[in-house]
Amino acid sequence: MRVTVWNENAHETRGDADVLAHYPDGIHAAIAAGLTAHLPDAEIGTATLQEPEHGLPESVLADTDVLLWWGHIAHGEVADEVVERVYRHVQAGMGLLVLHSGHYSKIFQKLLGSTASLLWRNAAERELVWTIDHTHPITQGVPDPIVIPRQEMYGEPFDIPVPDELLFVSSFSGGEVFRSGVTYRRGLGRIFYFSPGDQEYPVYHQTEIQQVLANGVRWAAPTQPRRNQIAIHKPDQGWFGA
Amino acid sequence: MRVTVWNENAHETRGDADVLAHYPDGIHAAIAAGLTAHLPDAEIGTATLQEPEHGLPESVLADTDVLLWWGHIAHGEVADEVVERVYRHVQAGMGLLVLHSGHYSKIFQKLLGSTASLLWRNAAERELVWTIDHTHPITQGVPDPIVIPRQEMYGEPFDIPVPDELLFVSSFSGGEVFRSGVTYRRGLGRIFYFSPGDQEYPVYHQTEIQQVLANGVRWAAPTQPRRNQIAIHKPDQGWFGA
Amino acid sequence: MRVTVWNENAHETRGDADVLAHYPDGIHAAIAAGLTAHLPDAEIGTATLQEPEHGLPESVLADTDVLLWWGHIAHGEVADEVVERVYRHVQAGMGLLVLHSGHYSKIFQKLLGSTASLLWRNAAERELVWTIDHTHPITQGVPDPIVIPRQEMYGEPFDIPVPDELLFVSSFSGGEVFRSGVTYRRGLGRIFYFSPGDQEYPVYHQTEIQQVLANGVRWAAPTQPRRNQIAIHKPDQGWFGA
Amino acid sequence: MRVTVWNENAHETRGDADVLAHYPDGIHAAIAAGLTAHLPDAEIGTATLQEPEHGLPESVLADTDVLLWWGHIAHGEVADEVVERVYRHVQAGMGLLVLHSGHYSKIFQKLLGSTASLLWRNAAERELVWTIDHTHPITQGVPDPIVIPRQEMYGEPFDIPVPDELLFVSSFSGGEVFRSGVTYRRGLGRIFYFSPGDQEYPVYHQTEIQQVLANGVRWAAPTQPRRNQIAIHKPDQGWFGA
Numbered sequence: 001m002r003v004t005v006w007n008e009n010a011h012e013t014r015g016d017a018d019v020l021a022h023y024p025d026g027i028h029a030a031i032a033a034g035l036t037a038h039l040p041d042a043e044i045g046t047a048t049l050q051e052p053e054h055g056l057p058e059s060v061l062a063d064t065d066v067l068l069w070w071g072h073i074a075h076g077e078v079a080d081e082v083v084e085r086v087y088r089h090v091q092a093g094m095g096l097l098v099l100h101s102g103h104y105s106k107i108f109q110k111l112l113g114s115t116a117s118l119l120w121r122n123a124a125e126r127e128l129v130w131t132i133d134h135t136h137p138i139t140q141g142v143p144d145p146i147v148i149p150r151q152e153m154y155g156e157p158f159d160i161p162v163p164d165e166l167l168f169v170s171s172f173s174g175g176e177v178f179r180s181g182v183t184y185r186r187g188l189g190r191i192f193y194f195s196p197g198d199q200e201y202p203v204y205h206q207t208e209i210q211q212v213l214a215n216g217v218r219w220a221a222p223t224q225p226r227r228n229q230i231a232i233h234k235p236d237q238g239w240f241g242a
Numbered sequence: 243m244r245v246t247v248w249n250e251n252a253h254e255t256r257g258d259a260d261v262l263a264h265y266p267d268g269i270h271a272a273i274a275a276g277l278t279a280h281l282p283d284a285e286i287g288t289a290t291l292q293e294p295e296h297g298l299p300e301s302v303l304a305d306t307d308v309l310l311w312w313g314h315i316a317h318g319e320v321a322d323e324v325v326e327r328v329y330r331h332v333q334a335g336m337g338l339l340v341l342h343s344g345h346y347s348k349i350f351q352k353l354l355g356s357t358a359s360l361l362w363r364n365a366a367e368r369e370l371v372w373t374i375d376h377t378h379p380i381t382q383g384v385p386d387p388i389v390i391p392r393q394e395m396y397g398e399p400f401d402i403p404v405p406d407e408l409l410f411v412s413s414f415s416g417g418e419v420f421r422s423g424v425t426y427r428r429g430l431g432r433i434f435y436f437s438p439g440d441q442e443y444p445v446y447h448q449t450e451i452q453q454v455l456a457n458g459v460r461w462a463a464p465t466q467p468r469r470n471q472i473a474i475h476k477p478d479q480g481w482f483g484a
Numbered sequence: 485m486r487v488t489v490w491n492e493n494a495h496e497t498r499g500d501a502d503v504l505a506h507y508p509d510g511i512h513a514a515i516a517a518g519l520t521a522h523l524p525d526a527e528i529g530t531a532t533l534q535e536p537e538h539g540l541p542e543s544v545l546a547d548t549d550v551l552l553w554w555g556h557i558a559h560g561e562v563a564d565e566v567v568e569r570v571y572r573h574v575q576a577g578m579g580l581l582v583l584h585s586g587h588y589s590k591i592f593q594k595l596l597g598s599t600a601s602l603l604w605r606n607a608a609e610r611e612l613v614w615t616i617d618h619t620h621p622i623t624q625g626v627p628d629p630i631v632i633p634r635q636e637m638y639g640e641p642f643d644i645p646v647p648d649e650l651l652f653v654s655s656f657s658g659g660e661v662f663r664s665g666v667t668y669r670r671g672l673g674r675i676f677y678f679s680p681g682d683q684e685y686p687v688y689h690q691t692e693i694q695q696v697l698a699n700g701v702r703w704a705a706p707t708q709p710r711r712n713q714i715a716i717h718k719p720d721q722g723w724f725g726a
Numbered sequence: 727m728r729v730t731v732w733n734e735n736a737h738e739t740r741g742d743a744d745v746l747a748h749y750p751d752g753i754h755a756a757i758a759a760g761l762t763a764h765l766p767d768a769e770i771g772t773a774t775l776q777e778p779e780h781g782l783p784e785s786v787l788a789d790t791d792v793l794l795w796w797g798h799i800a801h802g803e804v805a806d807e808v809v810e811r812v813y814r815h816v817q818a819g820m821g822l823l824v825l826h827s828g829h830y831s832k833i834f835q836k837l838l839g840s841t842a843s844l845l846w847r848n849a850a851e852r853e854l855v856w857t858i859d860h861t862h863p864i865t866q867g868v869p870d871p872i873v874i875p876r877q878e879m880y881g882e883p884f885d886i887p888v889p890d891e892l893l894f895v896s897s898f899s900g901g902e903v904f905r906s907g908v909t910y911r912r913g914l915g916r917i918f919y920f921s922p923g924d925q926e927y928p929v930y931h932q933t934e935i936q937q938v939l940a941n942g943v944r945w946a947a948p949t950q951p952r953r954n955q956i957a958i959h960k961p962d963q964g965w966f967g968a
Contacts, residue, residue, distance in 0.1 A: 113597040128417045171413040175370045355839040655897040
């Protein structure tokens with residue numbers, strides 16, 4: 001399994017001290033390290049906004065089973081051409097994990113067909129991540145709830161389509177709730193959005209969060225060769241007679 | 243529209259002072275009064291466990307568009323024959339609202355095919371009832387969130403089938419979350435489960451809660467004549483030729 | 485209720501004799517006439533590709549409760565700016581009915597986040613439209629199945645997200661099946677896709693088809709004022725204390 | 727993985743020549759043989775109505791990862807106590823595949839909370855089983871559609887709850903359609919209903935049908951130890967402070 005962790009890498013390259021304190025090598029490096037710890041057989045690579053084609057040329061995407069997407073303050077700098085390319089690969093079967101503030105990324109909005117707007121407040125609140133679907137592969141092996149001592153609050157209304165599966169719901173000290181883990185299918189691709197994870201708090205260093213991401217990668221990995229469209233037989237082959 | 247509010251009426255008939263303080267004429271009377279205020283054109287009746295056939299003979303159910311069900315400490319005293327009768331009417335198109343501790347009623351478990359078990363703690367916590375589906379008729383006209391100052395906590399895991407629609411999610415002071423408003427269809431009947439409402443707190447006197455129940459009744463009311471089975475054409479009429 | 489029927493009007497303006505035989509005043513006129521017959525209290529207008537801003541300036545959309553969209557051979561000629569405008573109004577609460585070959589329209593693909601590709605074959609086959617959800621307002625009052633004597637075949641795989649609700653499934657003489665009636669919610673807007681209806685067959689003259697469209701319009705009509713985003717309270721109002 | 731194939735074995739023990747022609751050792755033996763061919767590492771056992779406790783004592787169920795259920799003319803002879811036991815094991819995590827006329831079994835009706843009634847006609851029609859969800863593990867590796875030359879017709883309306891996942895839809899020569907492959911979750915257990923398969927036609931000898939059943943068994947197998955209830959933490963451990 002080949003995994004690519006994408007990060008806009010903008011807080012880091014702009015020298016944001018708070019972020020670098022938690023993620024000295026970039027958020028992508030921390031996410032990749034967490035995945036490596038839980039998916040020893042996977043090949044984990046990284047890519048960032050600053051690389052040519054944002055590190056996501058056709059050759060990289062064609063070789064990626066599951067892509068993780070982290071973005072926050074630089075969504076507008078992502079080239080539409082790259083968004084289109086990722087979109088095409090998801091439709092053809094590539095798995096996609098969208099993380100935290102990636103809810104506002106071009107690729108997530110394009111795949112959902114909605115704004116993905118939400119409530120938020122940054123006040124170092126405690127987040128409790130409760131499991132809703134106890135039979136799902138993504139929720140296996142993690143405590144219920146996962147306790148995140150200090151977090152940004154993300155709250156409902158979360159303007160997303162009705163999820164295919166609702167896996168996690170979070171509460172925050174301030175009383176808000178949030179559908180923090182949801183899945184969608186688009187074309188032949190599987191998508192998992194997971195909100196815990198922020199640049200100002202060391203959330204990606206928590207082993208339970210790493211476990212959820214690893215579970216998500218395993219779940220989103222394609223089980224069939226990538227193909228350009230879901231329709232595989234030609235109409236003239238589909239004629240079964242009157 | 244004809245509505246029947248059913249209550250086990252057990253706390254009340256046993257003289258539970260705390261309950262009678264909030265609901266001197268019984269919880270059913272308070273629910274019925276709230277519905278009357280918000281559904282002036284509906285005919286609202288009540289029925290209780292202590293009446294013959296629990297107040298739900300065939301004639302009453304046949305004349306009921308929507309039944310509301312409140313039970314807590316006397317689930318086991320409900321006759322299987324009456325449960326079977328209610329079940330049959332729901333399948334044939336009668337609407338059903340299951341309230342609060344009614345999650346453990348025989349009729350709810352039978353319609354869901356699951357235990358409906360949940361976490362609970364009675365500690366007079368604040369409940370916030372957040373709207374998840376902002377387009378649904380049941381969530382119209384109520385504040386988001388509804389604030390209930392003192393409530394029993396109901397928390398996940400809530401052992402129910404994946405709902406057809408998830409309308410409300412609550413948080414509690416203790417940090418738990420709960421799918422507090424969910425819908426199901428069974429046969430030709432519509433079912434709405436709404437958890438806010440308890441015998442020890444004056445929840446049913448809150449106008450927002452009454453509004454949700456009134457919306458629920460309107461949503462669950464049948465739009466077609468009751469019929470014994472969903473299949474309406476006979477196989478020999480369904481033969482369209484090879 | 486104000487309804488706008490949009491048609492690319494391309495077969496008609498190009499003088500396609502087969503199409504004009506069935507729809508001498510344009511497909512939009514036939515659809516509008518059918519709605520008028522079943523929704524006597526609605527105000528039904530039409531708009532076409534050839535008008536300035538395709539007949540859908542801001543003022544028209546702001547006054548439209550439900551928009552119907554018919555397109556086939558001119559999807560590429562629809563201005564992105566108009567698509568964006570329709571998209572914004574759906575998110576804000578306007579209802580949308582997408583008809584037949586409109587599955588490949590820019591607006592449908594944008595709202596779904598998928599290709600909406602499907603199988604097809606034009607061989608004047610019989611289509612049977614079976615009701616799947618017998619409790620839904622859109623399926624009330626129509627025969628089960630609706631029989632369409634001669635139709636273009638639309639078949640699975642239909643590359644759409646899992647629908648919020650599956651209302652109709654069709655079969656065709658050739659043996660294919662198709663999810664011919666599905667609903668989605670996006671933002672505050674309700675979307676109904678209904679496939680029966682073609683330029684070469686007089687499908688929109690069938691009263692059962694008109695009934696489904698009228699039901700769909702009633703179902704998709706907003707129940708609250710249009711607003712730009714689903715989040716209605718400000719985070720600073722949402723702070724309920726630790 | 728330990729699999730138990732249950733069969734009422736009634737046509738066979740009554741000496742029905744048509745059935746014995748296709749299934750000389752019983753339908754359960756044919757299903758078990760098909761599973762063995764596609765799941766070489768699984769331990770496949772069988773059980774029948776005629777055995778003590780119908781071959782499903784506590785010890786057998788406790789050792790069964792996935793149970794397959796075939797019944798037709800002897801649903802009423804299945805002891806309620808055994809149904810209750812199977813129900814309890816599904817809630818606790820055992821997988822269940824319900825086959826063909828098993829839709830009317832006590833266990834399926836009890837788990838669904840509905841009648842599971844449907845249309846039917848036995849006229850040796852061709853069934854085409856179309857894949858709807860192309861990303862699901864159960865639909866991998868089978869042709870789309872699967873062609874069954876001669877079959878009993880099962881048609882909508884199929885009175886089941888909205889499925890968690892719709893995997894297959896069939897059409898029949900007579901024009902009917904049917905949701906022939908659907909999944910549900912109940913408690914910690916996964917349920918897959920698959921309609922192709924009949925006592926009068928050699929459906930279970932088709933390798934594609936065997937492949938679907940093998941996929942279903944793999945999908946339904948539990949990924950966690952069986953436990954009596956889904957709630958795993960005690961309320962007093964769940965108190966996170968006000």
